[in-house]
Amino acid sequence: MLSFIVRRLLQSLPIILAVAALIFVMFSVIPGTFASSMSDDGRSVLDAEVMARMNKEFGLDDPVYVRFGKYVAQLATFDLGTSFRTRQPVAHVIADRLWPTAQLAFASMLFAILIGVPLGFIAALRPGSWIDTISMVGAVSGLSLPKFWLGLLLMYLFALMLGWLPSFGYGGGDLRYLILPSVALGVAPLALLARTTRAAVLDIMNADFVRTARSKGMSESKVVRWHLTRNALVIILTTIGLQFGTVIGQAVVIEKLFSWPGLGSLLVDSVTLRDIPVVQGSILVIVLLFLLINMLVDVLCAIIDPRIKYT
């Protein structure tokens, strides 16, 4: 187990470097620069001199390999660079957005897990029943709606018409503001979890080894509880881990709609503004978080099902 964890941590290093290199290369060929984004509203014209100075100040005049070298050297000292837009260290810019993002991600996943997994379980235990059909159709519906449409609908219903919840913003940490964005964001993972749980439980219920256990004389309920739970959990946990990454990416649309100050909207804004250091920094942070979460998930899976050998 320990060797597995160490190996995974070591494996993460080249991944992070690879991601850093990939993102760096991608954004070095992108058209448009921060300087030109400053005058994209046709308003205050940024003159050529100032633009040239800007590019020089940001080191954009150096050749690509020089810039990459500097970047890697920076990373080695855990320095994520300086944001073009705020002129502050990228780490500060990202840190401001970390807590709201974490809140949104955890709340949505909690919502999805607490409702989706039991739903899928029940549906699998009574396949073909009306519960099965209704839950699955409901889950599918949730997955078929575009998020900003769903978000707007929720906003309209709960904020404008019923007045139960605030319609936008962060609210300085007031949890009521978290509800609508999390539901809008969590409906899709919920549906996916319900369906995956159902499929996984169904598949395993019919696998040979369950039949073997049954033939060994173990009672029905014991069979359900022991083997089912253990094996299904592996697949479900894997799905949850994967969904975390999706949720952070999908959060962009919800964050923009609800004015939620998270990492997703920071990323998209920075891409639009060509604030390259922040783009690189936030992607790296997201990657790191994701790797850690998935490692946790794999460890849990190995604990639950010792037959899975991570040689």
Place this chain on the structure above:
Amino acid sequence: MLKKFVITTALALAMSAGAYAETPRKGGTIRFTAPYGSSFANLDIHTSNRAQDEIWAKAIHRSLYKWDANANKPVLDLAKEVKVSEDGLVYTYKLRDDAYFHNGRKMTADDVIWSLTRQMDGAKAYPGARYVRIIKGAVEVEKGQAKEISGLKKIDDLTIEMTLAEKVDPGFNFYQPMLSIYPADEASKDTFATKPIGLGPFKFVEYVPGSRLVAERWEKFYEPGKPYADRITISIMGEAAARDVAFRNKEVDVSILGPTQYVAYKADPELSKGLLEVAEVYTRVMGLNPNFKPFSDKRVRQAINYAIDADLIIKRLVKDKAYRATSWLPISSPAYDKDMKPYPYDPEKAKQLLAEAGYPEGFEFEWTATSNESWGIPIVEAVIPMLEKVGIKVKIKPVEGTVLSEVARSGNYQAFIWSLTSGPDPLTSLKCFHSATPQSACNYTLFKNPEFDKLLDEAAATDDEAKKLENLKKANAILREEVPMWWFNYNKAVMAHQPWLKGLQPNATELAVQNYEDIWVEASSPAK
């Protein structure tokens, strides 16, 4: 059209004038919105030229001048009086002695000089540099040849003397929030970037990046009795639909409206009472690159102007939230010619002109556009069938704003559609079409007309206001005739406000940017 504009502006002025007739109430919270994006750049206004950032900067900072929306010109703010020399190049300012920074210290000439000199830092790139460059000696600082601006002299603690390198009205340069005056000692510290200190009516309290900024009343603000409100919260809300919901839900006090909401709010008996409309100084145009062969012929460019039914587009697509453009200068410009008529919709004439120019079968071109709802791809989509009728085929090239900005300045386009600032000063905005102005500055269509140049040069040199305006009018007429662009419309900015918010000003340079000290909140506001 012009009549409508005059009536609208008169109403707006009457409303704000009428507002002043009521007694402002002291107290309450102003809940403003910043609609132009999902974030502020940072808390150092010197680094940003965007309208979005000016919205928060106006609460916390002040500049030498400020824009008077009712008089439609810049007026002195941090200076009490100014003496101009005979040749119009030396301005002597007597600064206010009652301006205090939020840390309690009194403003002095040192602060003004420090703030303006900072803009010319050659190692950094401050967008305000181009405005400070009019001061003699500023260029030398930029190039690193001098440490101080020779043309900016401190006479005493409250008097400065500014010598200009060219004859312009510095008010138009220095009213911008990006040229705010900072406290010289505090601004160089690191803490300033997270806790700005300024001279504005409100003191910084907190900033949640991507969400909102909060500021509270500065008791020692130099305008007595102001600001009226206790606090101001500025919520960043880039999504029009979300802003609409929040406004209807009474969670915010103002909302800049897009065309769709404009129609809905106008039709609503309650909401229509709280609409502030202003003709802003923006002209929406389709730039035509003369290096693309068909566009080098004036007849083709005119044909395009005849082929597009701009009035219909304005009426149905932009929902009347714009004024038909006749040429470059907008309606609110002092040099606007109200007798000048726009190109009529005449597809037959367009076909005739095209045939004359040698394109009887039409031609195809690529149109670069962003997804902006008022001057982007939706407009292009409406124009495509109209051009198709006269034989011109269009291919859309969708780009982001930053790429549009790049291709326009580098000439890497065949046609583009954009909203460009065309004021408030007519001479400065017409200068964009002077042949000496490079394409990378704002002469995106490489306009070159000797008669035009001559009119502008004369206007710049003369002191006779009447002659100046006459020249500028004539120059504007040349632009109409030569059509380097398709003249689409002038923006009508609309701001919806709750009935308890009073004192808003019809700011033609940018409606969303207000002088918050003049705004007050009635007791009926749900925010306490």
Place this chain on the structure above:
Amino acid sequence: MKFRANLVIGGVLFAGVIIAGIFAPWLAHTDPVMDANLMYAEEAPGSEFWFGTDAQGRDIYSRVLYGARISLTVGIISQLINTVIGVCLGLSAGYWGGWWDDFVNGLTNMMLAIPSLIFALAIMVILNPGLTSLLIALGLTNWSFTCRLARASALSLKSQGYVQAAKVLGYGDIRIMLTQLLPNMLGPIIVIGTLGMGGAVLAEAALSFLGLGIRPPYPSWGSMLSDARDQITTAPWISIFPGLAIFVTVLGLNLLGDGLRDILDPQARTRRA
């Protein structure tokens, strides 16, 4: 026999959408791009315009029909690419293990760790917006989920009795993977695949929302939806019908996936008692 209903309803819906797309030129009333008459802008659904008109005065019914072509192409092709890549990598990694498993794991982790929407966005920014770029962007960024699932299933199943038996019988690795392992993991993979198709259509809507979708003025349901987001209160039909189209398509795909899974799962037949 509820599960058969899945197959039938899903199949009918999906077939309906495909037919709409293929026969759009005959079923539509107008040209989806050129017939834009501003005089009829934002008209409610009626006898002339079955689904109403949009802000440019274009018939929404016709645009929804033509939009089926693009949305279906995006959904089917990009997900096909995703599934093939994912299964190949995941199955082989789980079965062979060793350095290949490490490599695929690393690659998958890298891909999974970057949010697919962001990655697709970055790709769309570099390549110009358009159908091909969209297929590349969506096809290359969504295979990791399938891969992981395939790998986990392979890991779980490779120690099964029948696999060991096949090995003893001398079956080659590829044959074992394709005939023994693949069929037993098809269930979740097909489910993920069909959901992925719907997800691709929704991803296109999200990218359009962020300004980087299909090149206008061609109709795609996603761009129709995001263009209409400001008019949700005043002219809701502009967004309702493309939204409904997406919903029906994704619903059909999902039901179809379920039905197929039930059929392909060899043990499923004996379960109905």
